Amino acid sequence: MDIMTEPQTWVMIGVFTTIMIGGMTLMTTLTNRTLRSAIDGVNGRIDGVNGRIDGVTGRIDGVTGQIEGLRGELHGELVGVNARIDGLRGEMNARFESLDVRIDHLDSDSDIAAVAKRVFGDRRPES
Structure with a gap:
């Protein structure tokens, strides 16, 4: 007794x-x-x-610009200081040259001794 037929099985x-x-x-x-x-x-x-990274990159670019600005300001200040130093150097050289001229006019040791005595006083030890 078959439960199902062949077509039913298929x-x-x-x-x-x-x-x-x-x-x-x-x-x-x-x-x-x-x-x-x-x-x-x-x-x-x-x-x-990625958006946050772009934001941080923008902030870094801003800081970089500020640093470049400060660098330019510092460079300008250093150029100014160098110019002042050069001016002082020229002034000191002029003063030294005028001293050289004055010293060149001293003829003898007696003139130098007189200048020393006038400036420093008579400090010779007493004998």
Whole structure:
């Protein structure tokens, strides 16, 4: 006694195969959608991080500009200080030259002794 005929068996095999393929298709579709939404979420977070990096880069560029400005100001100040030093050097050289002229006019040791006596006083030890 057969429970099912041969055509009924083939119909049952076809129904089972259809159900299995349909289930696999459903699971594949759901998994694909889940992965796609997760990947989109990660891409959104990466875009957010890129935006923050761009913001930090802009701030660094601003600080770099400020540093360059301060560097230019410092360079200008140093040029001014160097010019003042050169002016003082010239003034001191002129004074030294005038002293050289005065010293050159002293003719003898007696003139030098008289100048020393006038400037420092008579400090010879008493004998």
